[in-house]
Amino acid sequence: MLLFLISAGLSLIFGVSRILNFAHGVLFMLGAxxxxxxxxxxxxxxxxxLAALIGGTAGLFVVGALIETGLLRRIYHAPHEFQLLLTxxxxxxxxxxxxxxxxxxxxxxxxxxxxTGATRGLGLTFPTYRLFLIVFxxxxxxxxxxxxxxxxxxxxxxxxxxxxxxxxxxxxNTHRLFTGVFAVGAGLAGLGGALAAPIVAVGPGLHVQVIxxxxxxxxxxxMGSVFGxxxxxxxxxxxxxxxxxxxxxxxxxxxxxxxxxxxxxxPWGLFGSQE
Amino acid sequence: xxxxxxxxxxxxxxxxxxxxxxxxxxxxxxxxxFALYASSFNLLLGYGGMLSFGHAAFFGVGGxxxxxxxxxxxxxxxxxxxxxPLAAAAVATVIGYFCVRRSGIYFAMLTFACQMLxxxxxxxxxxxxxxxxxxTGIRPTGILSNSIAYYYFTLFLxxxxxxxxxxxxxxxxxxxxxxxxxxxxxxxxxxxxxxAHQWVTFVIAGGLAGLxxxxxxxxxxxxxxxxxxxxxxxTPVVMAVLGGLHSFVGPxxxxxxxxxxxxxxxxxxxxxxxxxxxxxxxxxLVLPEGLTGWRSLQARLRPFGGSGxx
Numbered sequence: 102m103l104l105f106l107i108s109a110g111l112s113l114i115f116g117v118s119r120i121l122n123f124a125h126g127v128l129f130m131l132g133a134x135x136x137x138x139x140x141x142x143x144x145x146x147x148x149x150x151l152a153a154l155i156g157g158t159a160g161l162f163v164v165g166a167l168i169e170t171g172l173l174r175r176i177y178h179a180p181h182e183f184q185l186l187l188t189x190x191x192x193x194x195x196x197x198x199x200x201x202x203x204x205x206x207x208x209x210x211x212x213x214x215x216x217t218g219a220t221r222g223l224g225l226t227f228p229t230y231r232l233f234l235i236v237f238x239x240x241x242x243x244x245x246x247x248x249x250x251x252x253x254x255x256x257x258x259x260x261x262x263x264x265x266x267x268x269x270x271x272x273x274n275t276h277r278l279f280t281g282v283f284a285v286g287a288g289l290a291g292l293g294g295a296l297a298a299p300i301v302a303v304g305p306g307l308h309v310q311v312i313x314x315x316x317x318x319x320x321x322x323x324m325g326s327v328f329g330x331x332x333x334x335x336x337x338x339x340x341x342x343x344x345x346x347x348x349x350x351x352x353x354x355x356x357x358x359x360x361x362x363x364x365x366x367x368p369w370g371l372f373g374s375q376e
Numbered sequence: 377x378x379x380x381x382x383x384x385x386x387x388x389x390x391x392x393x394x395x396x397x398x399x400x401x402x403x404x405x406x407x408x409x410f411a412l413y414a415s416s417f418n419l420l421l422g423y424g425g426m427l428s429f430g431h432a433a434f435f436g437v438g439g440x441x442x443x444x445x446x447x448x449x450x451x452x453x454x455x456x457x458x459x460x461p462l463a464a465a466a467v468a469t470v471i472g473y474f475c476v477r478r479s480g481i482y483f484a485m486l487t488f489a490c491q492m493l494x495x496x497x498x499x500x501x502x503x504x505x506x507x508x509x510x511x512t513g514i515r516p517t518g519i520l521s522n523s524i525a526y527y528y529f530t531l532f533l534x535x536x537x538x539x540x541x542x543x544x545x546x547x548x549x550x551x552x553x554x555x556x557x558x559x560x561x562x563x564x565x566x567x568x569x570x571x572a573h574q575w576v577t578f579v580i581a582g583g584l585a586g587l588x589x590x591x592x593x594x595x596x597x598x599x600x601x602x603x604x605x606x607x608x609x610x611t612p613v614v615m616a617v618l619g620g621l622h623s624f625v626g627p628x629x630x631x632x633x634x635x636x637x638x639x640x641x642x643x644x645x646x647x648x649x650x651x652x653x654x655x656x657x658x659x660x661l662v663l664p665e666g667l668t669g670w671r672s673l674q675a676r677l678r679p680f681g682g683s684g685x686x
Contacts, residue, residue, distance in 0.1 A: 121481060123606075175661055181481050182427050182613055182621075183660045189610040190660070193653035201647070313492065313606060320485065354500060357493040364486040365474050 102238025104338065106293035107311060108318040108330040109245060110286030116262035116325020117282045120173060120184045124191035126312025128287045131164065131195060132157040132294025133303045134203055137210045140298070150213040157295030158288045165287025169280045177279075192308070200305050207304035234296060241292070245327050258282055262325040317360045323370025332372065381625070389531050393524045401523050402595070403639055407632045408527075408534045409592045414615035414627035415538060416584035421613075422621040423545055424577045425557030426476075429484040430491030431585055431612045433471070434464040436604035438586025439593035440498065443511040446594075448504075453516040457533075457590050464586020465579050467494070472578030476571045479560075488609065495604035510600035514593060530591050537584055542624060544580070553577055585612075614652070618659060620666025629667055 111125045136153035143149035168191065176183050212230050220229045249255035257278050260268045269275040301307065318337050322329025337356060344352025363370060389408075393401045413435055420426045441463035445456035471490045478486050498505045505511065520526045544550050556563050556570055564570050593599045602608065611634075619630025637655070642648045659666070 119481065121485070172657070172661070179660070179664065180427075181484060182421060182617060183664060185427075185429060185484065186610065186613055186617060186656050187660045189614075190653040190656035192607075193649035193656070197647045197650035197653070201650075309605075309607065316485075316488075320489070351500070353496045354493065357489055357496055361474075361486065361489040361493060364478065364482060364489055368478060368482045368486075 102234050102334070103293050103297050104314055104318055104334040105238055105331055106241060106289050106296070107315045108322065108334050109242075109327050110289035110293075111315050112319045112322065112324055112326060112330045113258070113282055113289075114286040115319065117258060117265075118173065118177065118279055120177075120188065122286070123185065123188040123312060124168070124195065125286070125290055125315060126308030127192050127195035127199075128161055128165065128290040129294040129297075129311050130199060130303075130305075130308040132161045132291030133298040133301070133307060134199055134208070134294075135160045135291065136295035136298040137208045137303050138203075140210045145211040145214055147213045147215055150216075153210070153298070154292065154295045157298075158292040161291025161294075162284045162288035164291075166280055166284040168287070169283035173283065174276070174279070196305060196308065205305060207302040209302065210298040212299040230299065237296065241289070242327075242331055249327060254278075254281070314356075317356050320360050320370060321363050323372040326370065326372040329370055329372030333370075385625075386535070389535070390528075393527050398523055401527050403635060405523070405527050405530050405595050406592070407635045408530050409588050409595065410611075410615060410631035410635055411628040412534045412537055412591075413585055413588040414612050414619065414631040415541060415624075416581045416588065417612035418616045418621060418624075418627040419541060419545070419577060419581045419584070421616060422623070422627070423550065423553050423557065424574060425560075426574060426578070427480070427484045428475075428487040428578075428581075429609050429613070430471075430487030430489070431581070432604055432608040433487070433491035433494050434468055434582040434585035435589035435592070435612075436498065436599075436601075436608075437467050437494065437582075438464040438589030439599040439603060440505060440511070440589075441586065442590035442593050443514045443599045444504070446514045447511055453518075453520055453594060457587070457594070460590025461583040461587040464589065465583030468579045468582025468586075469575075472575050472582065476574040476578060488606065491604060491609060492606060495601060495606075498601040498604055505601065508601065510598055512598040514599075515597035516594055520594075526595060530595070533587065533591065537587060538628075541580075541584065545624065549573070549576075614656060614659075617664075617666055618655075620668035623666075623668045626666055626668040633667065 107125060107129050110128075111122060114120060114122050114125075136157040139156040140149050140153040142152065172187060172191075173184075176187055216230045216233050218229050219226045220232055221227075247255075249258060257268065257273055260273075261275065261278060261282075265275060268278075314337060318330055318333035320333075321336060322331070322333025340356055340359065341352055344355050392404045396404070413431075416434075417428065417431045420428050420431070438460035441459045442456045445451045445459045446453065449456070451459075471487065475483055475486050475490070499507060502508075515521060516526065520529055545553070552563065552568050552573055556568070556573055560570050589603070615630040615634045616627040617630070618634055619628065620626030638648060638652075641651045645651070663669070
């Protein structure tokens with residue numbers, strides 16, 4: 102589910118702006134760091150936890166808007182290599198900025214007491230926090246679905262993934278739309294980071310694996326499709342889990358093989374639209 | 377590249393170890409290796425218009441091939457180094473076959489996925505590759521263990537490789553390649569097998585990157601899977617863009633500036649990535665033509681000015 106939040110944002114951004122955002126992993130990491138810092142105000146309490154979630158999301162929403170207006174906007178018409186390099190530059194910059202601000206050591210965040218422990222049901226025992234993540238993730242998915250399918254903004258976003266020029270010719274302010282989409286995508290990454298903070302070690306290397314998993318998901322699910330991101334993250338999660346049980350050393354190899362095969366036979370992914 | 381410039385570069389190259397310390401000789405080896413690496417990347421992007429985001433794969437394969445041949449095969453350094461471009465070219469043949477079927481961002485992503493696939497293999501096949509610990513202790517023995525001797529050895533090989541590449545890009549094949557970047561459809565109409573051209577280029581570029589990887593592995597005496605991780609795939613792109621795409625010497629210049637900057641900045645602060653990120657930002661936003669293209673920056677300011685690229 103965490104993977105879904107990150108991939109959904111990545112997918113949205115790619116769909117609208119056609120930019121492959123390598124910096125999405127560091128945005129996730131920034132969200133986690135922000136959450137950890139805010140949660141220190143009241144370790145273990147629900148209010149501090151909620152404040153951390155909101156802070157992580159809102160903070161990254163703002164960061165995303167700043168990145169889009171300050172940097173990305175200038176290079177939409179530049180060749181792909183410049184777009185990739187720019188997001189790569191952000192990876193290096195933010196990767197070091199967190200070291201400067203928070204130090205090199207790993208941080209952790211307390212789970213609020215309400216969500217600790219385990220929940221029993223259906224003869225299974227399940228950690229409550231993980232259960233909470235699943236429910237929360239589905240909730241976000243529902244909200245996103247509503248935003249994209251039932252609001253005016255969502256119609257614009259979906260139209261932009263199909264034909265940007267036509268949309269702007271029809272009088273839609275695509276500049277503002279792009280900023281909005283990038284900010285929402287970054288906000289989702291921030292939320293993902295904040296939600297993940299209690300269950301991962303929040304350190305400078307956090308982003309390296311996250312972005313790769315998200316890429317695999319987005320490629321499999323189809324770039325620009327939020328539903329694809331949902332299915333893709335479930336698929337990758339399952340492949341990872343079963344692969345780890347069946348043949349541990351091959352599990353990761355398998356996910357990249359899957360990614361390569363999809364790019365070869367169906368580059369627009371399972372649920373994306375063909376260009 | 378005109379003849380005087382080539383001669384000047386050659387003289388400088390020969391003179392370097394005579395005037396600088398052993399430390400800088402070592403750095404000069406690195407510059408040579410990365411000059412070849414960045415140039416091989418430029419063959420793909422600058423000449424062929426193919427943005428590979430998995431070029432580090434071939435650099436790494438070359439390094440691993442050399443390391444394995446020395447370590448497990450017991451071969452001498454010279455023979456092991458022959459294996460580097462061959463292994464990398466073989467891998468590039470397979471990967472390239474699929475990649476040239478895609479273009480633009482999908483080409484980049486597919487090369488990227490293949491690189492990550494190789495990365496995970498290098499990481500997981502620990503029986504062969506040593507996993508996370510990599511392979512160490514593969515420094516050359518005998519005469520080449522002397523860094524000045526190794527420098528000239530590298531200079532000779534890189535010089536030969538670059539000369540062959542120079543011949544290639546100025547051959548009919550090279551012209552077709554450049555035409556292909558600008559207008560693949562038109563080239564297809566006149567009867568040039570576009571995909572075969574791209575495929576061959578991909579294999580040659582992969583092989584040259586493999587040679588660079590092998591030379592580098594021997595010079596530092598070790599290799600690690602992180603060479604193949606995604607954070608490594610930006611290096612050749614940065615070098616090539618820094619020097620200037622579409623120019624033959626650009627990537628070499630870019631590689632030299634990059635390596636020297638890294639040495640100097642890492643000497644002062646541990647935050648080299650931060651500095652590099654800022655350099656990339658300036659590059660992308662202010663100087664997209666690279667160092668060799670600074671003139672076009674002025675040209676762009678004039679109405680109807682030339683567009684820089686060749």
